[in-house]
Amino acid sequence: MTAKEKRSDTFKALMIALLAALVLRQFVLASYNVPTGSMKDTIMVGDFMFVNKFVYGARTPVWLGIPFTDIGVALPYFSFPAIIEPEQYDIIVFDWPEGIHLDYIKRCVAVGGQTVEVRGEKLFINNEPEGRLTPVGRKYDRDMGRNVDYTRVDLPNDDDNYVIRHVSAYNNRRNFGPITVPENQFFMMGDNRDNSLDSRSWGGVRRDQIGGKPLMIWFSWNGDAPAYKFYDKVRWDRLGMILR
Structure with a gap:
């Protein structure tokens, strides 16, 4: 085999590996990093998580454009059949409904046909x-410079629970609705209830905007830890944490 043939084979192998990685990320399993605290303390800033892309029905790309802008073109897409449908209280990755093509992650607190209302600190x-x-x-x-109250929510007729946060940064988060979620839509809220941009601001998320279900945290980086304390930069207790 000549040197040119070796280079050609190497290039082909790299292209096949790249294509396989892209297919895997689009249709099977993807890694996401969380840059905001709207789901604290369920999901922390700096968490890296694996997201199941096929459980809700994987889809081909819907947009081709410049990241973080609306410059681009919408693509015709195809969705594969879902294994399960999104359910109330699932943590879900979805397309931000407001236009710019960003991935958001929130908890689905209500599905189509249900009525949502926030009274004070309580969700009904x-x-x-x-x-x-x-x-x-x-x-x-420390990031907010104030005390935060934590409340555990034990779900009815279920062994699951999750913890929500309350802090009075946004007063309009304390009272909302009631509204009825349209059919085939999902009402999303962050577990950091008073500091989350969610369906209280931009409405429900359509079924075709849902992109995946987070599985587990595979890495967590604490950007607030001093640089000289490298061991503390990793949140070791969060590695392998199952998200629910």
């Missing part, structure tokens, strides 16, 4: 509390 679905609420303490948030 169909005029019923989202679950049994148990205060679990108060902690100082």
Whole structure:
């Protein structure tokens, strides 16, 4: 084999590997990094997570353009059949409904046909509390410079629970609705309830905007830790954490 043939074979192997990686990311499993705190403390700034792309029905790319802008073209797309449908209280990755093509991650608190209302710090679905609420303490948030109250939500008829945060940064987050979620849409909220840009601002998320289901955290980087404390830059206790 000549040197030219070796280079050609190497190039072909690299192209095949790149294509396989792109197909894997688009249709099977993708890694996402979280840059904001709207899901704290379920998901922290600096968390890297694997997202299942096929469980809700993988789809071909819907947009080709310049990242973080609306410059580009919409593409005809095809969606594969879903294994399961998105359910209430799932954590979901989806396309931001406001236009710029960004991936958002929130918790689905209501599905089509359900009524959503926020009264004070409490979320009501169909005029019923989202679950049994148990205060679990108060902690100082250095990023916000204030105390944050934590509440555990035990879901009705289920063993699952999750923890939400409340801090009075946005007063309009304390009272909302009631509204009825349109059919085939999903109402998303961040677990960091008072500091989350979510469906209270831009409405429901359509079924065709849903992109995947987060599985687990494979890495977590603490950007607030001093540079000389490299060991503390990694949140070791979050590695391998299952998201639910």
